[in-house]
Amino acid sequence: MSWKIAAILVMGITFSSLAPAEFQAGVAVEIVTPDPLLPVSGGIGVPNPVTQKIGDLTVRALALRQDNTTVVIVGADFLGFPSVLGNKARALVKGVPPENILIGVTHTHSAPDCYAFADEQGNTGANLEYLDTVCQKMAKVINKAVSNLQPAVLRVATDKANGKIAYNYYAEDLYDRRCHVLQVMDKNQKPIATLVNYACHPEVIGDEQGILSPDFCGPLYDRIAEKGGGVGIFMNSAQGGMVTADNRGPDGKDMRTWDECVRIGTLLADEALRIIANAPIQDNPSLYCASRAVTFPVESKTILSAISHSPLKYPSIDKGEVTAQVNLVNIGNAQILTIPGEALPNIGFYLKRKMQGEHNFLFGLTNDAFGYMLVKEDWNSFDKYAYISRTCLGERTGEIYINEALKLVEESPKPQKLQ
Secondary structure, rough: OOOOHHHHHHHHHHHHHHHOOOOOEEEEEEEOOOOOOOEEEEEOOEEEEOOOOOOOOOEEEEEEEOOEEEEEEEEOOOOOOHHHHHHHHHOOOOOHHHHHEEEEOOOOEOOOOOOOEEOOOOOOOOOOOHHHHHHHHHHHHHHHHHHHHHHEEEEEEEEEEEOEEEEEEEOOOOOOOOOEEEEEEOOOOOOOOOOOOEEOOOOOOOOOOOOEEOHHHHHHHHHHHHEEEOEEEEEEEOOOOOOOEEEEEEOEOOOOOOOHHHHHHHHHHHHHHHHHHOOEEEEEOOOEEEEEEEEOOOOOOOHHHHHHOOOOOOOOOOEEEEEEEEEEEEEEEEEEEEOOOOHHHHHHHHHHOOOOOOOEEEEEOOOOOOEEEEEEOOOOOEEEEEEEEHOOOOOOOOHHHHHHHHHHHHOOOOOOOOO
C-alpha cells in the first residue's frame, strides 16, 4: 500500500470519528394504576377515598440520544413527584447520568399522594409500598425507552391552541395560550412520540368525586395515538395561580364529567397535531443537557410542617430548606427549562422572553413540585393570592428560581437555528 493511499484511509477514519453520531429516540409506557385503588390527592391534606377508576395512570418516558449525550424526559400521571422519590428511580437506571433524567408530572388531581404529606403526629394518607412500586416501574420504563432507541428525526413547533381548553380562575385572560409541540419520528417519518407542552391544571374530575383518573391527559394520549402521532406525552408548564381546565358550563358552573375530560383532551391533542403537522424536519438535531441544584428557604409554616413530618424524610428540611434540580436542554432549535413547582404565568412569560431557542419549552412540576412559585411583588399581595402564598415556599422562591434558571441559559450554548 502506498503512503498516499494509507494517508487517505487515515484521514477518512479521522473524519468519520469526528462526524456527529446519528440522532436517536425511544419511548416506553408503563401503567401505574394502583390495585386495589388508593385515595387521591388534590394537594396538602388528607387524600379522599375512591370507589372507581376511569382510565389508567401511566408513566411515559422519551429517551433522546445524540453523540455521547443521552436525555430522558419522563411524564407521570400524578399531582407531583418529589425528588426524594425521583432519585430512587434514577438510582435504578443504568447508562444515563441521573442529572439527565427529567421527571415531570401532569398534575392530575385524581391520583394517589406521592408527597406523603403528614400531620403533626406524622400520620399520612400515602401508601409507601405503592410509592416504592412506582419508583421501580419508573426506572423500568426509563430503561425500556433507552433500549428502544432508534435512528430518528425531529419536528418542533409552537402556536396558540385554539378552542375552549383553559382559563385563569383568578384572572380569566392571564394565561399563556401557546402550545409547544415536540415530535420524534423514525427514519421513515412515522411518529414515535408527540410531546405536548401546555399550561393547564388537569382537574376536571378533581379529588372529591371518588374517582381515580388521569383526567383530560388520558383522552389526549388516546387521541394522539389514534391520529398516528405515536405515544403521547403531556408536560405541564407555568400553570400556577390558577390556570385550569375550562370545563365551565352555560351556567358558569364546572362540569366535572368524563365527557368534559374527553372533550378537552381530544381538542388539545388535535390542536397539537395541527401545530406540528407542517413543521420542518430536523435530520440530526444537536442535543445538550445541563443541570444545577437550587436551594430554596422554606418560609411557609404549612409546607414546613407537612414536609418535616413526612415519612419520606426530605433532605435538608431540618435546616429549613429544600434543594431541587433545574435542567436546561437544547434539542435542535428548541430550548427547555424545568420548573420545580407551579410557577405563575407571569414568570413563564418572562422566562420564555429570555430563553434562546426558536421554540422555548417550560416543563413545570419537574424534578420536584414544592408548591406555587411567586415573585415577591405578588406574594401575599392580593386576597385571591392568600392560598397560593400560603402554599408557596416563601416570597423569595420565584426570584431565586428565575435568577438560577437564567444563569443556566446564559452559561449554555445557544440552540441550533434552522437554515
